[in-house]
Amino acid sequence: MQLVVGRIGRAHGIKGDVTVEVRTDEPELRLGPGAVLATDPASAGPLTVETGRVHSGRLLLRFEGVHDRTAAEALRNVLLIAEVDPDEVPEDPEEFYDHQLIDLDVVTVDGTEVGRITEISHLPQQDLLIVTTADGREVMIPFVAEIVPEIDLEEQRAVIDPPPGLLDPERAEIASERDGT
Numbered sequence: 001m002q003l004v005v006g007r008i009g010r011a012h013g014i015k016g017d018v019t020v021e022v023r024t025d026e027p028e029l030r031l032g033p034g035a036v037l038a039t040d041p042a043s044a045g046p047l048t049v050e051t052g053r054v055h056s057g058r059l060l061l062r063f064e065g066v067h068d069r070t071a072a073e074a075l076r077n078v079l080l081i082a083e084v085d086p087d088e089v090p091e092d093p094e095e096f097y098d099h100q101l102i103d104l105d106v107v108t109v110d111g112t113e114v115g116r117i118t119e120i121s122h123l124p125q126q127d128l129l130i131v132t133t134a135d136g137r138e139v140m141i142p143f144v145a146e147i148v149p150e151i152d153l154e155e156q157r158a159v160i161d162p163p164p165g166l167l168d169p170e171r172a173e174i175a176s177e178r179d180g181t
Contacts, residue, residue, distance in 0.1 A: 002083055002084070003030075003082055003084050004023050004040075005031060006022050006024065007021040007078070008076055008079075008080065009077075010076060011072035011073045012055070012060050012072075014068065014069045015067060016069070016072045017061065017072065018063075018076075019058050020060070023122050031049060031059065031061060032052065033052060034048065035048070035049045035082070036049075037080045038082075039078050039079060040078065040081060044074075044078045047064075047066075047080070048064040049062075050064045063075075096151060101129065101158070102118065102119070103116060103117065103118075104117045106131050106159075106160060107157055107158075107159055107160070108159070108161065109149070109161045114131060114133060114139070115131045115139065117130065118131065120143075126143060128143060129158065139166070141160055141162070141166070147160055147163070147166070148160050
């Protein structure tokens with residue numbers, strides 16, 4: 001199975017280094033020197049990691065055959081894809097691969113059915129579970145422990161404890177107007 005593990009950002013310096021937006025909790029395993037990564041678009045790769053380092057909180061990688069700024073800039077916005085055994089699970093029991101979460105049923109802590117996870121959106125601040133409700137609406141659920149206290153892979157469900165207005169923003173607006181806030 002293929003997993004997106006990063007997105008190439010800007011070139012850094014003149015020797016072919018690029019910044020990488022990391023999309024894996026295991027960058028040392030997936031993005032270490034010698035790692036061979038498929039790409040999206042496929043025409044940009046495959047890419048082999050030559051060197052890697054952290055600079056000012058950002059991961060910088062250099063790929064074999066990319067040794068100047070022009071070649072590095074040509075890779076901007078390319079997705080890096082690692083081949084992963086589908087039975088592999090993250091070491092931390094509180095971490096999940098996207099494919100483990102897609103298609104999980106979503107219910108509230110009181111058992112109310114909400115919908116199904118259709119996508120995971122990886123943002124710089126946090127990840128979002130994109131849930132399609134029974135009536136076809138899309139709801140974005142912040143993937144944080146306070147709102148998603150339980151992921152049960154055996155039961156194929158995610159339990160959420162949504163704050164007021166998360167599932168029905170129109171009601172939250174009405175309540176806000178009524179309360180004068």
